[in-house]
Amino acid sequence: MRIARPMAAKLFAAVLAIGLAVTGCASERGEDGGGDSFVFGAPGDPQSLDPSLASDGETFRVTRQAFETLLDHEPGTTQLTGGLAEEWSSNDAGTEWTFRLREGVTFHDGAELTGEVVCANFDRWYNWSGTYQNPTLSYYWQTVFGGFAENGSEDVPEANYAGCSAPDPLTAVIEVAEPSANYPGGFSLQAFAIHSPNSLEAYASDEAGGEGENITFPGYSQEAGTVAGTGPYEITEWNHSGGEVTLTRFDDYWGEAAHVEELVFRTIPEEDGRRQALQAGDIHGYDLVAPADVATLEADGFQVPVRDVFNLLYLGFTQDGHEALGDLRVRQAIAHALDRENIVNSQLPDGGVVATQFMPDTVDGYSEEVTLYEHDPGRARDLLTQADRTGVEFDFCYPTEVTRPYMPAPADIYELLRADLQEVGIRVSPIALPWNPDYHETTRNGGCDLYLLGWTGDFNDGYNFLGTWFAEPTLEWGFENEELFGLLTEARTEPDPATRVGLYQQANELVMDYLPGVPISSSPPSIAFSPDVEPPTVSPLTDENFAEVRFRE
Incomplete structure (x- = not known):
């Protein structure tokens, strides 16, 4: 899909030469800087639309726009802040973590966020069996919370997760056997984003298969329609052959609404290809800019913010x-x-x-x-x-x-x-x-x-x-x-x-x-954007929130 910009290809070089920002026609820009579609060039495909099953950044780049975690990070920093939980605390021993949830949060399918839903998510991961105990699918669970209710092999670590309770509708209490340096930071990981209870029910009948190196992801995780989170975007299409994932603005989002109506992640493996697509106006941004390209892009009017080292x-x-x-x-x-x-x-x-x-x-x-x-x-x-x-x-x-x-x-x-x-x-x-x-x-x-x-x-x-x-x-x-x-x-x-x-x-x-x-x-990795874009706050964790993106008037 090429971005619809009348005359953009003919005028692109001239516009840059005189230092003007590239702008689209009026039908593509809302009064608030919104627009029809923002296209981002990603270095690789996601593995899954269910972040619980992933351990790679390209999956999380996509799912982070649709799924939210109990804790988050202040934009542009590594400082923890509230996510779906407004407040959190632990007992002195570090074995009991209490999360006070935001009120009025709904999932993309209309379900409500409650403490019981949070517990259902954690209990799902804890009760994984068979193929799901392969680290390919449960790397972060095993790293942060250990093993499962019933470990299937001696290679699986002992479980540290001890249970979850919901003393009232807006509270979830998660217990662990031992304190860990992985808490509270682990509660900010995309692998532990909270899914709709309706999605959890559907997941149960569509399981992963295979073993060893021949793992087959469950069908629901490979196409849009089943996964539902609480984020500012919902995943509406995954075109595997075209290498594109499309997300649509969620109008009932509890926080500040996304500025752009549609968000597209397009896989372009080679950095040269991503750069050329940006220069041609086919995409609005891309990640992992080659150091040698930074000066050239900036000289041509593109924005190349640099993340902090992490x-x-x-x-x-x-x-x-x-x-x-x-x-x-x-x-x-x-x-x-x-x-x-x-x-x-x-x-x-x-x-x-x-x-x-x-x-x-x-x-x-x-x-x-x-x-x-x-x-x-x-x-x-x-x-x-x-x-x-x-x-x-x-x-x-x-x-x-x-x-x-x-x-x-x-x-x-x-x-x-x-x-x-x-x-x-x-x-x-x-x-x-x-x-x-x-x-x-x-x-x-x-x-x-x-x-x-x-x-x-x-x-x-x-x-x-x-x-x-x-x-x-x-x-x-x-x-x-x-x-x-x-x-x-x-x-x-x-x-x-x-x-x-x-x-x-x-x-x-x-x-x-x-x-x-x-x-x-x-290394402080660079990320590039076209001149007509107000980019998101860049993050040392590479966890940019694309709901912040808007087009300049």
Whole structure:
């Protein structure tokens, strides 16, 4: 679908040349800056229209416009604020969380939000069985709330969720067995957005199937019509062949109404394709602008706001996969070989920084006392000689068909790191894999000696970074370090935030001494909009609210 703008293609270059904003005809603009349709170029398809079943940003970018969570974040920050709950509190032990719900909230299908509906959602997730216990479908539930009412295998963690009650229509009380650093931040995750009770009933008769790597999502999650949330937009169509999801303004929304009537997310995998579509007037905005394109776009009148840093790119090691990686000297040699400053200067937008540890300095728990590994090829060669590993060869995996906030050009970053490693005598065999699902599955299962991955934080707690990687043994990292695992368990269950931050600092220092991988950089990802758009407040969490978008008069 091309945006209907009479004469836009003919006038586009001339309009930009004289510095005027591109504007559409009057029929496309309401008096309040509203319009018929806003089209956004997304780097990838969503996996599901049910955010409970997802763990990827492209799904959440879409569903966040239609589904809301108990807690949210202040626009443009990582500060928690009320969502569907106006107020929230916990007992001193951190095991009972009480949410006072907003009054008068209705779902897209007309059902009312109540405490009982909140509990029905949480009880649904807790009672998942069979295929739903595969982390592909329940990653965030298992990460934040543990296992289920009846775990189907020993691989599933013990449940921490203990129940939910609704003492009155506008109150929900959620109980957990142990306090956790994942609360209250976890209540802001899209995976725990609240669904209509009518939707929950329909979901029960349309289940996921398959096992292992062959998971089939339930039918309701792959087409519009069944899912219903409380957000400012409702999902009305998913055109799989055309790579578009369409959402329509929900006129009975409890908060400020969306300005634009229709919101379309169009998948355009390549950054060049997204940029060209914006320049041609086919879309109004896109994410993950290549650093080299920022100046050009701004010079042509486009808006390119930059988010604050809240992510991390790292080079991971699978120690079980290669004997040499079990030697600390080899891991240190790799760290000294990498010219991370060159990555920042050549591949990242302004504001990118070399990472010294496995979290950005914007996260509580960052330490100034970690061991540093400066770029020192001579030191790297010496360490390899001491370990008798000069000429060692590693498989090096990197993803294709993807652009990530922390990794704008995976192949280019790989080439620079490969050259650094080869300079000190480390040979590299490249393995390029499509991001979804091959790369995820291969790295998660320990199939790469070296690999590039990263993370954009969900909320501001150090466990959301360190705990994501190093809370327990995994195939991906392939190492055992009981001191580190124990320290992060202590941090996770520590109810006092200040004490918890101190434990994170200790953990950062321990991680960088042990060196399970090399943190490379943190990057402020850019997002672009056409000149005629009043963009949403950009977020370090990449959780922009497109209901804020309006067209300029």
